[in-house]
Amino acid sequence: MEVVSSVKDRANSIKIRAGRVDKFVKVLLGFWALFVGLLFPLIVVLVLFKESKLAIDTFGLVKFLTNSNWDPVAENFGGLTMVVGTLISTFLAMLIATPVSIGIAIFITELAPKWLKPIISTAVELLAAIPSIIYGMWGFLVLAPVMGDKVEPWLQDKLGNLPIIGQLFSGTPTGIDVLTTSLVLSIMIIPFMAAVVRDSFNMVPAIMKESAYGLGATQWEVIRHVVIPYTASGIAGGLILATGRALGETMAVTFVAGNNPQIPKSLFDSFTTITVALANQFTEADTDIYLSSLYLLALLLFLVSFILLAIAKYMILRLEKRWKA
Amino acid sequence: MKTYRKFLNFFMLSLSTFMAIYGIFWLFWILYSLLVNGFKYLKPELIYLDPTPAGVEGGGLRHAFVGHLILTSLGTLIGVPIGIAAGIFFSEYARHNKLFAIFRQITDIMVSTPSIVIGAVVYALLVKPLGHFNGLAGAVALALLMIPVIAITTDEMLKLVPQQMREAAYALGAHQWQVIKSVILRAAKVGILTGVLLGVARISGETAPLLFTSFNNAYMNLNLMKPVASLTVTMFDYVMGPYKYWHEQAWAAAFVLTMGVLLLSITAKLVLHGNLIKPLTYIVRSFTRSKDKEE
Amino acid sequence: MKKTALALLAVGTVAIAMEITGAGATFPQPIYTRWAAEFYKATGNKVNYQGIGSGGGIRQIINRTVDFGASDAPLTPEELNKHGLLQFPTVIGAVVMTYNIPELGKTVLNLDAKAVCDIYLGKIKKWNDPYLKQLNPNVNLPDRPIVVVHRSDGSGTTWIFTNWLSKTCPEWKEKVGFGTSVKWPTGVGGKGNPGVTNYVKRSQGGIGYVEYIYAKENNLPMARIKNREGVFVEPNIKTVQAAAAYAKWDKSKHFYQVLTDQPGKDTYPIAGATFILLAKDQPERSKKATTFFKWAYQNGDKYAEALHYIPMPSNVKNMIFEYWKENGVAP
Numbered sequence: 001m002e003v004v005s006s007v008k009d010r011a012n013s014i015k016i017r018a019g020r021v022d023k024f025v026k027v028l029l030g031f032w033a034l035f036v037g038l039l040f041p042l043i044v045v046l047v048l049f050k051e052s053k054l055a056i057d058t059f060g061l062v063k064f065l066t067n068s069n070w071d072p073v074a075e076n077f078g079g080l081t082m083v084v085g086t087l088i089s090t091f092l093a094m095l096i097a098t099p100v101s102i103g104i105a106i107f108i109t110e111l112a113p114k115w116l117k118p119i120i121s122t123a124v125e126l127l128a129a130i131p132s133i134i135y136g137m138w139g140f141l142v143l144a145p146v147m148g149d150k151v152e153p154w155l156q157d158k159l160g161n162l163p164i165i166g167q168l169f170s171g172t173p174t175g176i177d178v179l180t181t182s183l184v185l186s187i188m189i190i191p192f193m194a195a196v197v198r199d200s201f202n203m204v205p206a207i208m209k210e211s212a213y214g215l216g217a218t219q220w221e222v223i224r225h226v227v228i229p230y231t232a233s234g235i236a237g238g239l240i241l242a243t244g245r246a247l248g249e250t251m252a253v254t255f256v257a258g259n260n261p262q263i264p265k266s267l268f269d270s271f272t273t274i275t276v277a278l279a280n281q282f283t284e285a286d287t288d289i290y291l292s293s294l295y296l297l298a299l300l301l302f303l304v305s306f307i308l309l310a311i312a313k314y315m316i317l318r319l320e321k322r323w324k325a
Numbered sequence: 326m327k328t329y330r331k332f333l334n335f336f337m338l339s340l341s342t343f344m345a346i347y348g349i350f351w352l353f354w355i356l357y358s359l360l361v362n363g364f365k366y367l368k369p370e371l372i373y374l375d376p377t378p379a380g381v382e383g384g385g386l387r388h389a390f391v392g393h394l395i396l397t398s399l400g401t402l403i404g405v406p407i408g409i410a411a412g413i414f415f416s417e418y419a420r421h422n423k424l425f426a427i428f429r430q431i432t433d434i435m436v437s438t439p440s441i442v443i444g445a446v447v448y449a450l451l452v453k454p455l456g457h458f459n460g461l462a463g464a465v466a467l468a469l470l471m472i473p474v475i476a477i478t479t480d481e482m483l484k485l486v487p488q489q490m491r492e493a494a495y496a497l498g499a500h501q502w503q504v505i506k507s508v509i510l511r512a513a514k515v516g517i518l519t520g521v522l523l524g525v526a527r528i529s530g531e532t533a534p535l536l537f538t539s540f541n542n543a544y545m546n547l548n549l550m551k552p553v554a555s556l557t558v559t560m561f562d563y564v565m566g567p568y569k570y571w572h573e574q575a576w577a578a579a580f581v582l583t584m585g586v587l588l589l590s591i592t593a594k595l596v597l598h599g600n601l602i603k604p605l606t607y608i609v610r611s612f613t614r615s616k617d618k619e620e
Numbered sequence: 621m622k623k624t625a626l627a628l629l630a631v632g633t634v635a636i637a638m639e640i641t642g643a644g645a646t647f648p649q650p651i652y653t654r655w656a657a658e659f660y661k662a663t664g665n666k667v668n669y670q671g672i673g674s675g676g677g678i679r680q681i682i683n684r685t686v687d688f689g690a691s692d693a694p695l696t697p698e699e700l701n702k703h704g705l706l707q708f709p710t711v712i713g714a715v716v717m718t719y720n721i722p723e724l725g726k727t728v729l730n731l732d733a734k735a736v737c738d739i740y741l742g743k744i745k746k747w748n749d750p751y752l753k754q755l756n757p758n759v760n761l762p763d764r765p766i767v768v769v770h771r772s773d774g775s776g777t778t779w780i781f782t783n784w785l786s787k788t789c790p791e792w793k794e795k796v797g798f799g800t801s802v803k804w805p806t807g808v809g810g811k812g813n814p815g816v817t818n819y820v821k822r823s824q825g826g827i828g829y830v831e832y833i834y835a836k837e838n839n840l841p842m843a844r845i846k847n848r849e850g851v852f853v854e855p856n857i858k859t860v861q862a863a864a865a866y867a868k869w870d871k872s873k874h875f876y877q878v879l880t881d882q883p884g885k886d887t888y889p890i891a892g893a894t895f896i897l898l899a900k901d902q903p904e905r906s907k908k909a910t911t912f913f914k915w916a917y918q919n920g921d922k923y924a925e926a927l928h929y930i931p932m933p934s935n936v937k938n939m940i941f942e943y944w945k946e947n948g949v950a951p
Contacts, residue, residue, distance in 0.1 A: 021500075021502060022502050026502070033410070033414035033415055036432050037425070037429060037476075038431065040469065044446050048442070051449050071802075072675075072799070074803075100348055102344075103341040103342075103348075104341075104345045104348050106344075107344065108345070123352055125590070126587060129586055131532075132532075134530075134582070137579055148824075187355075220337040241437065244437055250440070250441045250532070251533060255564065259809035260804075275533070278441050278445065279441060280772050280773055281774075282448075283643075283676045284673045284676035284679060285675070301442060306434060306438070377657070378653035379650045379671070540670065541670055543668050551641070552670075565812070567814050567837075568814075
């Protein structure tokens with residue numbers, strides 16, 4: 001009798017202990033999940049907000065965003081040049097990258113022979129893995145001289161005298177300007193976008209494509225009228241994801257932007273972006289208001305990319321829901 | 326009408342092919358520059374010599390290689406357990422919890438957050454109060470960048486484990502953590518490893534978050550409470566400088582860094598598709614088999 | 621037991637090499653890193669100097685994140701007292717106008733304050749501008765646009781350069797002023813003296829202002845600048861020493877000194893001293909820095925001269941040693 005009951009007691013105590021460990025593990029893991037999913041982003045926003053409070057109080061948010069002066073001597077800081085620079089370079093990069101990425105995705109999914117598919121796919125993914133500083137370095141040491149010495153003068157020669165567009169090609173072509181920066185940025189984004197678009201294309205059920213072929217459609221017509229509409233949210237999501245990435249890109253841009261706090265009027269003007277300003281001036285901001293203004297820029301960047309990425313997620317989710325239905 | 330459609334088809338498909346060539350062209354140009362210049366200037370001295378004073382030729386990048394390894398390893402050490410813990414919770418405990426679904430989405434968004442912003446935050450938290458730049462802040466910044474990546478990949482890999490496995494374990498009377506520890510993690514460990522490798526690859530190439538945390542150091546430094554040199558920040562300084570030998574050393578460092586990152590990424594892919602595990606297990610088994618035979 | 625522990629501690633502290641962190645101006649970076657290398661060979665102590673610009677040096681020492689800050693822009697006694705800092709000079713150097721005109725190779729051009737002023741204001745846009753031709757009648761200046769390069773970071777070199785422009789060009793003084801960071805009317809911004817040198821080297825038609833050694837080591841030409849007496853002088857040790865001869869070093873004013881636009885026929889007009897900043901309230905850390913600089917003052921002159929910097933004359937050095945004693949930071 002005693003033997004049985006002591007075994008029972010042992011079994012019970014093991015059970016209770018295991019139950020306690022179970023609870024402990026749950027709480028421990030749950031804490032980290034809470035940290036990663038809530039506390040971490042919250043801390044980021046709070047710290048950025050606290051550090052930029054001085055700038056917000058001194059200048060006011062609206063005035064800061066519309067002020068194109070960045071004058072450390074007079075302690076007059078306005079983020080307009082950085083914001084405009086970020087927007088222009090991102091927009092141009094997306095302009096170049098979007099058709100290219102879609103083209104690459106079409107090539108991989110529709111045109112490439114079986115043996116070539118994995119090679120190009122892997123090549124695109126390898127491009128995505130290359131650290132961004134390499135792009136920046138290469139852009140500065142290899143691409144910028146070619147742009148400044150050969151490509152840009154040629155462009156200026158051919159297009160500089162046209163009525164409205166000519167303005168875009170005015171100025172001294174140095175290779176350190178909006179054009180080179182947007183080009184390097186676009187090369188960086190292409191792998192991300194191409195991967196997302198390719199994955200979206202792969203989600204289209206074969207039967208939909210085959211029914212279209214059955215009706216006598218050409219390959220392009222199937223892509224244009226079946227695949228792309230079906231994956232529209234996925235493509236849009238990929239676009240916005242890539243935009244979010246491009247906005248926050250630092251190293252690819254810092255080398256070739258020119259660090260000039262001005263609003264560029266030509267593709268050959270040097271300029272600045274939020275990330276370039278942060279990278280170059282953070283350790284050198286020698287007054288509190290200077291550093292606080294930089295933090296305000298960082299806060300704006302964080303919020304804008306967060307919102308954009310959230311929108312992108314939503315659009316991609318819509319595509320996935322459709323596929324599941 | 327038919328000819329127009331045929332022509333349009335040909336035109337658009339050719340355009341797509343051209344786009345693919347355009348994209349591959351850049352990749353090849355960048356890799357070519359990297360290979361040619363990196364190889365040309367790669368010397369063994371780079372690994373065991375410290376840098377010379379500004380303007381004096383020669384020297385190496387030992388301080389940067391060692392520092393980079395330290396920062397990346399520490400960042401991984403901090404980031405991986407936290408990331409995996411969060412990932413496990415998302416998948417196993419909170420899969421159908423609406424609140425935690427939002428947290429998971431937020432985590433996914435944080436994966437693509439600008440890394441320079443994280444650097445600025447860590448500066449305010451770990452550099453200003455401490456009074457000086459330090460390697461620990463750099464490692465923490467890297468860890469914070471890595472954690473969302475690992476959490477998401479862990480979550481996705483765990484979700485791939487079939488539900489039947491869990492139910493079978495529960496039927497045997499196991500507690501939840503026992504199920505997770507002994508069954509689920511073991512099944513998903515390859516996928517989780519892939520996520521870790523990809524996370525490491527990502528932070529090895531980071532520059533921006535280190536610019537104002539671990540800063541830079543002209544000497545090899547193993548003390549984490551002081552500035553620590555890193556390959557990426559050193560490359561940044563050297564490329565922006567005027568000395569030709571600095572540019573050459575930067576190319577060599579870029580070559581090593583890229584090869585390392587690519588190697589990690591390729592390994593991760595191979596591990597995930599079992600192409601690495603199978604030959605490895607075969608090799609290990611053939612050793613043990615021959616040992617048995619001897620007896 | 622206690623005795624042995626104490627003995628071990630004493631040995632331990634002696635055996636552990638000192639590590640000194642400094643940050644700031646890129647103007648003197650070549651000589652500071654040279655001194656650091658020789659100091660390490662002689663004593664085993666490490667000096668980690670990062671060139672992040674004078675603005676950064678000032679910021680970091682105000683925040684007490686480094687042991688010493690370095691700045692070519694001297695702080696006034698008021699600013700020093702406000703932040704609890706000490707200041708003393710190390711070497712004197714020249715800010716040269718360097719340029720890259722492919723057609724002219726290493727031809728030395730004559731420039732005066734008006735020319736430089738108008739170039740940096742964006743009024744003179746091409747190398748074959750009539751005013752430049754007037755200054756250089758025997759040079760075949762090409763029809764090439766000028767690419768203006770300046771600093772993107774907080775810079776003491778900028779301070780010295782814009783100080784000279786403010787003294788010699790009324791339009792500049794009114795429109796831009798001087799400081800470590802100004803609102804440049806035109807041009808691209810390089811990071812540090814190395815960055816400016818880099819951009820000038822890479823742009824055809826580029827012009828920039830850098831410390832002497834950067835232009836020399838990169839085989840870039842340096843312009844002759846017209847001084848106050850109307851003579852076009854080349855930057856070299858003689859002409860910079862001529863400027864330095866007018867310095868009135870005063871330790872009660874924390875050695876505040878500006879050496880631009882000094883009189884004298886042989887004087888180079890864009891010269892400046894570079895300074896070290898220490899935290900008065902952190903004597904332990906400051907003493908580490910003064911240990912290094914004492915060694916440099918006693919052993920480093922030959923290295924400075926090899927890199928074309930002017931070392932401090934010995935009476936000034938003694939003044940600096942007294943200054944340290946008076947402020948409790950003597951090594």
